[in-house]
Amino acid sequence: MAQITAAKPPDRKLLTEYNRATEKLFKVIIIGDPGVGKTSFIRRYVQNAFRGDYKATIGVDFALKIVRWSENQTIKLQLWDIAGQERFTWMTRVYYKEAQGCIIMFDLTSRNSFKNAVKWKKDVDSKCFLEDGAPVPCMLLANKCDLQQREVDQWEIETLCREHGFIGWTETSAKDDLMVGDCMRFLIEIMMKYNRFQTTDIFGPSLKLGKRTIEETNGIVNQKASSSCRC
Amino acid sequence: MGEDIPSPCDLIVVGTGLIESIVASASSRIGKQVVHLDHRDFYGSSWATFSFNSLQNTLGLVDEFTEHTTQSQKEASDLNISLNSKAICNVIEKWFISDECKTENDDSQECEASRDKTSRITWTKSELLKNSRKFNFDITPKLLYSRGEMVEVLINSGICRYAEFKNVSGIYTFDGAEGCLLPVPCSRADVFNSKEITMVEKRLLMKVLAMCVDYENKSEEFKEYESGSFDNFLNAHKIQGKIRKYLVDSVAMANDSTNFKDAVKNVQKFVRSIGRYGNTPFLWTLYGSGELPQCFCRCSAVFGGIYCLKRNTENIIVGSDGQAIGIVSDNQNLMAKFILIEDCLNPLAKIKPGISRAILITDRSLTKNDQAAIITVPSANGKDPVRILELSASTMACPPGLYVVHLITRQVKTAVEDLREAINAVFCSSEEEALDKPNIIWSLHFNINEYDCPEGKLPPNVYSCPGPDLFIDFDDHVIKARNIFQSMYPGEDFLPKVPDPEDVVLEGPSEDIVQERPLEGIVETSPEDQESGETRQ
Incomplete structure (x- = not known):
């Protein structure tokens, strides 16, 4: 029985060289209670715009932001919004899968949304982790800091952040564009740092369907077996 | 809310x-x-x-x-x-290892060393449970034919982007008389390289496969078999021995009573699916x-x-x-x-009797498989065959060094009773043989109900x-x-392609050049401060 030989993992040295001069892709998921400002935050960061009344973006999984990190390093950020539709429940694993960074957002003017940040963190940690088994780096954002009536104190945020393994936190305002770009830069730095430790896939490549050309051979009767499973 | x-x-x-x-x-x-x-x-x-x-x-x-x-x-x-x-009943869980490290002298270094050799790894219950998240146990494990309906829907809709797959690397049928697994040749090259069957059998097998694939065009030739069973058709073509096992157990996914048309449909799907993504017709869903x-x-x-x-x-x-x-x-x-x-x-x-299932964790592959393998233990005494799926760590079913084995058959009594024979045949063996057979570390039996509606x-x-x-x-x-x-919704499109999110450009600038100025205002948690973050493994 012919075994399918998976392609050899790329040479580590070459890979490092390659990474140094090219583009990286990061999937970042943004979660938190309804109405805390997740979509506004993404719009502010990606388009530098703010509107009070976002309709759920229909038909799009994520917003793409391209960041020129340095002269020879471009970063493509996929910002996955829960799009409002899954708001009554925890997310599908499909949403969490392969996330390299996570933002959990709450609304400084809503104590309940702050309390739920822990629930969201637990849900993330139970459904995804980095290749080495470490939790996905998770940043806590206290949004709507432009508003006056606050229901959450800073020391509470600090404690929660420490006790539940967040990588850091800050106050933000998507409306006034406070700390939006800066906190994303912080998250990217952390993701770059973690990314350096990630091993290449030890199991060989997996198949993605419908991406590249498919060997259009027609079965056993008039074909030679293809020797690669990379389609 | x-x-x-x-x-x-x-x-x-x-x-x-x-x-x-x-x-x-x-x-x-x-x-x-x-x-x-x-x-x-x-x-x-x-x-x-x-x-x-x-x-x-x-x-x-x-x-x-x-x-x-x-x-x-x-x-x-x-x-x-x-x-x-x-929906799920008759659940019985069993552990076949103790909670202690089972090495002869309880030296933990020894334990590590034996792990490195990857031959026989000694696992303990607590170690397995510590790796809980590395296990992905399916209630209903199923394969995809590379040219089946599911693959087509996933590709046509674009939903395939959410999932990844591995090609199933081996197809086997269990030979009860010999007590061994027979690899089923899939591609033309497999058939002709096989040492298991004679040249005459190879030609016969290829001929029957070609006939089945061409069934629609030559329905005249098949008229006499159409209303009968697949068995009847194979008898008429004098298909016996191993090639019959290949055809019935694995290619046609049939049993003694499967009718000719259903079996041919499966043969066609099998043959057409070979070579699209690999040497076998099947894909397994990662995770x-x-x-x-x-x-x-x-x-x-x-x-x-x-x-x-x-x-x-x-x-x-x-x-x-x-x-x-x-x-x-x-x-x-x-x-x-x-x-x-x-x-x-x-x-x-x-409620009617549905499916008898078992999930096993084993310490070694039945098939030297490093991806996924399907094994059929054919029906005996008119019962349905038992299908076995063996998944390695590369399918994300379990941590490296272990295998997850799924057994599936029609429920007659309970899962334990319905699957006992197959588990005994494939896994348990006399003492002298036991060395190269996998050990079962853990097992779970259950039944899934079906419903008459x-x-x-x-x-x-x-x-x-x-x-x-x-x-x-x-x-x-x-x-x-x-x-x-x-x-x-008559007349509506069924799952048309979704736009690729990378192609959807939101208005406004999407490219940023990072400014070189220090970050302020972010409270970073130092690693020592993280009290309850999950530990790295």
Whole structure:
């Protein structure tokens, strides 16, 4: 029985060289209670715009932001919004899968949304982790800091952040564009740092369907077996 | 939050199994407002995939499939859809290792050393449970034919982007007389390189395969077999011995009584699927089959579907004209034009014997397989065959060094009784042989119920979706989902391609040059401060 030989993992040295001069892709998921400002935050960061009344973006999984990190390093950020539709429940694993960074957002003017940040963190940690088994780096954002009536104190945020393994936190305002770009830069730095430790896939490549050309051979009767499973 | 669920909506779906999820995504995709509910706290109903801990919680300690006693006041005409039976039963878990390290001298370094050699790894119960999240146990493990309905739907809709796959690397049939596994040759090259069969048999096998593939064009030649069994056809062509086993057990997925047409359809699918993604016709879903319903749910959510787990449903409200007008869910009326429920909630459903299942963890491969393998233990005494799927760590089913083995057959008695023979035949052996056979470390047996649902008794705008079946692939369910969709929305496109999110450009600048200035105002948690973050393994 012919075994399918998976392609050899790329040479580590070459890979490092390659990474140094090219583009990286990061999937970042943004979660938190309804109405805390997740979509506004993404719009502010990606388009530098703010509107009070976002309709759920229909038909799009994520917003793409391209960041020129340095002269020879471009970063493509996929910002996955829960799009409002899954708001009554925890997310599908499909949403969490392969996330390299996570933002959990709450609304400084809503104590309940702050309390739920822990629930969201637990849900993330139970459904995804980095290749080495470490939790996905998770940043806590206290949004709507432009508003006056606050229901959450800073020391509470600090404690929660420490006790539940967040990588850091800050106050933000998507409306006034406070700390939006800066906190994303912080998250990217952390993701770059973690990314350096990630091993290449030890199991060989997996198949993605419908991406590249498919060997259009027609079965056993008039074909030679293809020797690669990379389609 | 309940008041935010839109009512009325176009479609309420109760249950997040495969058919329900496919219909939900197809309906959202054409702009229908879908509300998708499940009383469970996970996606997938009887199609779900679990980590070690969540499996134990779900099936054992905390029973998620448990009965609900919520009874609300209802009109006589209303149909009760609160869960009144368990979809999974006869659950028996067994450990075959102790909780202590089993090395001769209890030196932990010794233990590490034996692990490095990858030959025989000694595992303990606590070690396995510590790796809970690295296990992905399927309730309903299924393969995809590379040219089957599921693959086509995934590609055509673009939903394939949410999932990854591995090619199944080996297909085997169990030879009861010899007590060994026979590799089934798949490609033409396999057939001709096989040392198991003679040249005459090779030619005969290729001839029969070619005939089956060409069946539609030569229906005249087949007329005499059409109404009979596949067995009858093979007898007529003097197909005996190993090649008959290959054909019946693995290629046609048949048994003694399978009719000719069904068997030929399977042969065609098998042959056409070879070579598209690899040497065998089958794909396995990375992280488990339970990913697929979730892929469809995500697609539905992205197109506006409202998702709500842990939400009980009590009744279907039936109007005076016999049409359903909505449901009662957690004492709230939700109105909809169409209602889709899973069979186990169907008030008219009657439980019938379904599927006998076992999940094993073993310490060695039966097949030297480093991806996924399917083994058929053929039927004896008129019983259905037992299908065995062996998954290695590369399928994300378990940590490296271990294998997850799924056994599937038709339920006659209980899972333990129905699968005993096959497990004994394949795994247990006399002392002298035991060295190269896998050890079973842990086993779980259970039964999945099927339901008899009388047709035409529900209101015409209520659909009931069957749960898992015995087939090795998803295609029947994909076809059922498409039929339900087309009967609700005749003439509408079934899951047309979604735009690639990378192609959707939001207005405004999307490229940023990072400014070189220090970051201020972010409170960074130093690693020592992280008290309860999960530890790196």
